[in-house]
Amino acid sequence: MLKEPEYLTNINAKIMEMQEIVESIGEQVQDALKNKSSGLKPVATELCREAQIKEELIVEMCVGSLIRHQPFASDLRAITVAMKVSYDLSRVCRYLRNITEVLEEVNIKNCEVKEVCELLKDAREMVRQSLKAYFEKDQESATNLIKSDESIDGRYRMILRKYAVQKAGGNCILFNGITARIVERMADHACYISQETIYLVTGRRIDYR
Amino acid sequence: MAIISRRGKERLIKYICFLATAVAVIPLLWIIGEVVVNGVSAINLEFLTSLPAPFGESGGGIGNAILGTMIINAMACLFGIPVGILTGMYLSEYDRISRLGAVVRTVVESLSGVPSIIFGIFAYSLIVLTIRHYTAIAAAFALGLMMIPLIAKATEESMRVVSNDIGEAATALGIPKWIRTTKIVLSIAKGGVLTGCLLAFARISGETAPLLFTSLFSFFWPTGIDQPMASLQVLIYNYAMSGFENWILKAWGASLLLVIIVVSINVLVRHLTKPKYKAGV
Amino acid sequence: MTMTNNTKLDIRNLNAWFYEKPALKNVNVKIPDKMVTAVIGPSGCGKSTFVRCINRMHELVPGAKVSGKVLLDGVDVYGGMDVMDVRRKIGMVFQKPNPFPNMSVADNVVAGLKLVGTHSKKELAELAEERLKSVGLWDEVKDELKKSGASLSGGQQQRLCIARALAMNPEVILMDEPTSALDPASTAKLEELVKKLKNEISVIIITHNVSQAARVSDYTAFFYLGELVEFDETRNIFEHPKNPLTERYITGRFG
Numbered sequence: 001m002l003k004e005p006e007y008l009t010n011i012n013a014k015i016m017e018m019q020e021i022v023e024s025i026g027e028q029v030q031d032a033l034k035n036k037s038s039g040l041k042p043v044a045t046e047l048c049r050e051a052q053i054k055e056e057l058i059v060e061m062c063v064g065s066l067i068r069h070q071p072f073a074s075d076l077r078a079i080t081v082a083m084k085v086s087y088d089l090s091r092v093c094r095y096l097r098n099i100t101e102v103l104e105e106v107n108i109k110n111c112e113v114k115e116v117c118e119l120l121k122d123a124r125e126m127v128r129q130s131l132k133a134y135f136e137k138d139q140e141s142a143t144n145l146i147k148s149d150e151s152i153d154g155r156y157r158m159i160l161r162k163y164a165v166q167k168a169g170g171n172c173i174l175f176n177g178i179t180a181r182i183v184e185r186m187a188d189h190a191c192y193i194s195q196e197t198i199y200l201v202t203g204r205r206i207d208y209r
Numbered sequence: 210m211a212i213i214s215r216r217g218k219e220r221l222i223k224y225i226c227f228l229a230t231a232v233a234v235i236p237l238l239w240i241i242g243e244v245v246v247n248g249v250s251a252i253n254l255e256f257l258t259s260l261p262a263p264f265g266e267s268g269g270g271i272g273n274a275i276l277g278t279m280i281i282n283a284m285a286c287l288f289g290i291p292v293g294i295l296t297g298m299y300l301s302e303y304d305r306i307s308r309l310g311a312v313v314r315t316v317v318e319s320l321s322g323v324p325s326i327i328f329g330i331f332a333y334s335l336i337v338l339t340i341r342h343y344t345a346i347a348a349a350f351a352l353g354l355m356m357i358p359l360i361a362k363a364t365e366e367s368m369r370v371v372s373n374d375i376g377e378a379a380t381a382l383g384i385p386k387w388i389r390t391t392k393i394v395l396s397i398a399k400g401g402v403l404t405g406c407l408l409a410f411a412r413i414s415g416e417t418a419p420l421l422f423t424s425l426f427s428f429f430w431p432t433g434i435d436q437p438m439a440s441l442q443v444l445i446y447n448y449a450m451s452g453f454e455n456w457i458l459k460a461w462g463a464s465l466l467l468v469i470i471v472v473s474i475n476v477l478v479r480h481l482t483k484p485k486y487k488a489g490v
Numbered sequence: 491m492t493m494t495n496n497t498k499l500d501i502r503n504l505n506a507w508f509y510e511k512p513a514l515k516n517v518n519v520k521i522p523d524k525m526v527t528a529v530i531g532p533s534g535c536g537k538s539t540f541v542r543c544i545n546r547m548h549e550l551v552p553g554a555k556v557s558g559k560v561l562l563d564g565v566d567v568y569g570g571m572d573v574m575d576v577r578r579k580i581g582m583v584f585q586k587p588n589p590f591p592n593m594s595v596a597d598n599v600v601a602g603l604k605l606v607g608t609h610s611k612k613e614l615a616e617l618a619e620e621r622l623k624s625v626g627l628w629d630e631v632k633d634e635l636k637k638s639g640a641s642l643s644g645g646q647q648q649r650l651c652i653a654r655a656l657a658m659n660p661e662v663i664l665m666d667e668p669t670s671a672l673d674p675a676s677t678a679k680l681e682e683l684v685k686k687l688k689n690e691i692s693v694i695i696i697t698h699n700v701s702q703a704a705r706v707s708d709y710t711a712f713f714y715l716g717e718l719v720e721f722d723e724t725r726n727i728f729e730h731p732k733n734p735l736t737e738r739y740i741t742g743r744f745g
Binding site: 002070 | 700701704731737743
Binding site: 305306374375377378379380381382383384385388392393396397 | 545547550552553574575576577578581582584586588589590591592601602605606651654655658
């Protein structure tokens with residue numbers, strides 16, 4: 001592909017900054033989950049706000065580039081994809097914050113959380129990989145990543161089935177159900193990022209449904 | 210050079226140009242001045258309308274020369290203008306690149322540099338010797354030939370410019386070539402063509418050498434175009450060297466007339482070429 | 491949007507030369523009917539030559555040579571038709587507006603008919619009005635119909651030239667960078683007109699302004715060094731061109 005114009009490099013730098021925030025929240029949430037601790041919500045909210053500001057800035061930069069440079073072909077696709085990726089990242093942020101909200105409200109001291117912990121770890125890895133594929137414009141990685149969403153889906157449904165038949169421990173059922181759902185949505189957004197990456201490279205949109 | 214500052218250099222160049230212009234213009238103005246001063250006293254109605262008086266007598270005029278010049282010039286135009294325009298049209302529209310076109314163009318251009326006396330001799334040997342007497346027709350022929358290169362060149366150049374821009378539009382509309390050439394290109398270029406004709410006319414008004422071999426001179430009113438005819442140019446030639454004061458004065462008067470004609474034509478041309486061809490964009 | 495349209499111009503193996511130097515190399519393309527096709531490419535790529543081969547104007551240039559077929563509704567313009575007919579059926583508008591300065595606005599519109607045919611004055615006047623209306627010029631010039639064609643503004647002159655070409659009822663109209671010499675407002679008006687024209691006839695427009703091609707055309711042809719590199723629906727060319735050369739050109743990497 002062509003050498004990236006400067007305005008695109010700047011936009012991608014901002015996306016990288018968003019990624020750092022997401023990583024930071026993700027790590028903290030992972031720890032909180034492992035240690036079954038709460039109190040993370042204010043920090044998460046603050047970090048999420050930062051991420052949202054960055055997203056708004058990215059959209060502004062994209063619109064500004066559209067006006068100024070009137071890009072076509074791969075440049076045009078890069079701008080539209082950048083806007084979508086930043087949105088997907090902001091959703092990931094939001095979901096991580098949602099987890100801290102649930103941690104706040106539900107006491108999980110006596111709950112089994114290993115499955116959702118693993119799920120969260122893998123989903124975070126998916127987000128990381130999808131962004132790597134995006135920055136490197138790696139069509140193959142992106143395609144593989146979309147395939148791996150199936151396994152996340154499978155594990156999510158397993159968790160649902162497991163807790164659907166439990167009779168006692170309402171807090172644990174609630175917690176695991178909601179958190180698994182949140183993490184599954186996170187993985188979905190990692191998929192969307194990969195789909196956009198494939199569009200960025202090939203110019204075609206594939207129907208993934 | 211440190212001695213002359215930059216501003217000094219500017220002024221120096223300016224003055225040199227001015228001086229050169231003065232050297233060019235002053236003699237011209239001087240000539241015109243002399244002609245006016247010496248000739249104006251000769252101009253009166255009798256001068257303009259009557260025949261020359263007998264030798265030594267005072268009075269009389271150059272009426273026959275004026276009429277003769279008009280007739281000869283008119284005939285020259287009748288011959289030179291159509292041929293010149295058609296030649297220019299040919300060069301511009303029908304033959305821009307072939308060998309033949311290049312040859313024609315070269316010949317036409319060279320002709321404009323040929324000394325006028327050659328035209329005179331040519332017309333002399335072709336016509337005068339053939340019909341065995343001096344005749345105004347030969348003069349018209351020679352002068353007409355001299356007009357052709359000027360008119361052809363002016364026509365070709367004005368038509369070519371128009372042809373490139375506007376002519377393309379006509380072609381693209383599917384308009385046949387002869388209509389395009391005449392009704393559009395020539396019609397738009399007519400200013401340039403007219404200018405060429407006027408300048409050619411001004412030129413031949415001043416030529417004397419061809420007339421010496423062809424129309425010669427006459428002291429009478431023109432009797433027929435196949436006969437010798439008086440003309441202003443030859444009159445000046447004869448009278449100026451005659452030694453008769455009366456005639457010398459008449460020569461100055463005739464010179465003044467000629468200068469007036471030529472200068473007015475040039476002024477007219479300048480006036481006509483100014484607000485030309487407003488092409489909008 | 492798929493290419494299921496009728497073909498107006500079927501161009502086969504078109505080659506063109508200037509004094510033995512090739513200007514167009516083996517061009518094959520089907521120009522669709524009643525659509526706007528843009529022709530883009532860097533300077534000297536042959537787009538002007540290509541278009542001028544369509545209405546047989548290229549051969550008027552000294553040293554020019556053409557081979558191949560240009561089929562207008564199946565009939566080859568090089569041989570199957572009288573050349574004057576070709577130019578009446580395929581009109582052209584040039585980069586620099588060139589109304590006839592020795593004719594009035596109204597006469598300019600119908601020049602192609604008036605100078606050649608035997609239409610009545612009334613017919614010509616009606617046709618002039620109709621055509622001036624169709625290019626959106628009527629209201630602006632209806633009180634000045636007798637003024638010289640060259641007295642209008644640049645944008646108006648160009649629309650007048652379009653009206654003049656349209657008065658011949660062509661089936662195709664070729665436009666060689668028609669807005670190059672115009673200001674942005676006139677350019678916008680002209681682009682609107684171009685988009686409207688495709689309801690009546692096929693339009694081929696050369697433009698060095700890639701954005702203009704994106705704005706007005708349905709199909710785009712990209713030329714480079716005398717060859718047709720890519721021809722596709724405009725949306726495809728500008729979203730995901732197939733050829734890397736096309737990509738480089740429209741993203742401004744060269745040309």
